[in-house]
Amino acid sequence: MRSDPRDLSGGDGAEEWLLECVFTGEDLPGLRVAVGECAASAGLKEPRWGEFVLAVNEIASNAIEHGGGRGCLTLRRRSGELECRIADDGPGFPESVIPELLPGLDGAHTGRGLWLARLVTDRLVIDGGAAGASEAMGEGGAPDGVQAVGAVVTLAIRV
């Protein structure tokens, strides 16, 4: 896990940059500890503390599984929220991947982690990368020459 923290607060406390790191699968346990410490320090308590850590884990796991094996996580506190952004190098995915209802256990439907992450956070936004753009553009897909840029998932919880 590589960390490159920056303080963007300018000293006024309006925005705190808590974590910025590139992670792979082996970093997930440490990532949960670090995110958990930041969330606890921001004042989150159970069950929302655990839900935030769980949601971050699910998005990060999704980046590892489907987004090129690694991701970049940034965590900051701003405007009464703890906001986590996770970017990956994969093909991206549209928001429609997240099921509206809890998927059944039978079948190969993935997206349960994303579903729960959206359920337990106050805000979850997906910038779906090339795949998301393709869906938005309809069946014609993305224009020729457009490269996959990966997904950027932002999740936030009030603190």
Add this chain to the structure above:
Amino acid sequence: MAAWDTESTGVIPVQRMRPGDHAFVSYEDDEGPWGVLTAFAWTGLGRGEKVMLFPTPGLPESEVLDRLDAWGPAASAARRRGQIVLSSMRSLILPHRKFTPERQWEGITTETERAVREGYQGFRAYIDMHWVADLDADIETMLYRETHADHLFETAPYSEICAYDRRAFSGEVLDAMAAAHPRNLLERLGSLRVVHADDGVVRLTGDADLATRAEFTAALKAAMARTPVAGRLLVDLTDLNFLGVGCAADLLLVAERAEGGRRIEVRCDAFQARTLRRLGAGSNRRLAVAEAAGERLDRGVGGEPGDGPGEGLGEGSVQGRQR
């Protein structure tokens, strides 16, 4: 079987340590100790405890700091305000030069009292046992220290990890030291340990996530296969530090597919029970979820110096803070 072997019982993940815990851990190479050390330090920050690290004597301080900082800026901020301190056994027993258990206990007691006076919720120390050779202490003295240190943990919010490099101690010594500690830790951060008990119980300790999902699910299926027709399998998650959605769903699926009247009872903490229920545990007739008593201290509790010396560690002690 050696007590420090991962198959032994009574092992917990480092994130589950509580004030009053005296824990043994061992490692086998230079990379080995870092996961537990950094997690121990970081969880201490989250709980508002003062952290003192006693790394391998001679190890460059910069290497320790780099490891701590790899997880984010909170560790360096904590060092600046004195919440994380790097020390050595030599320093702790000053002005004396020869180690005795009593001198070390006095040093720890002094530091614990200082941490409480400073307003921290507790004091925790990670001690790499290479100091034994550095101070030319003998094994018998060390064993006496480890088996007679209960007073440190009974009267103050103190917790301690004693980390043994398996290259530096014999198997016999490691066995004795592991047995001398009330707690043994999982060696690797994020690992999963499975114990199949004879009485229809499978205990899962550590982290159940993307990396350990196959192991987690295979353990459940194996345990279910051994469960008699119409019998009950108890899945004990009380020392599971983390339950990811994929593993939770696999647990529900194993229960749903149980044949012959078999059923599963899950024993877990309140948050894991909440996760299982969110994923549909309530509608699974073959599954019962029981919340184990006791609070988890790694779940968003803790506090900042100034919350009050000696105050409880419950959720009510949490204060928001700015870095």
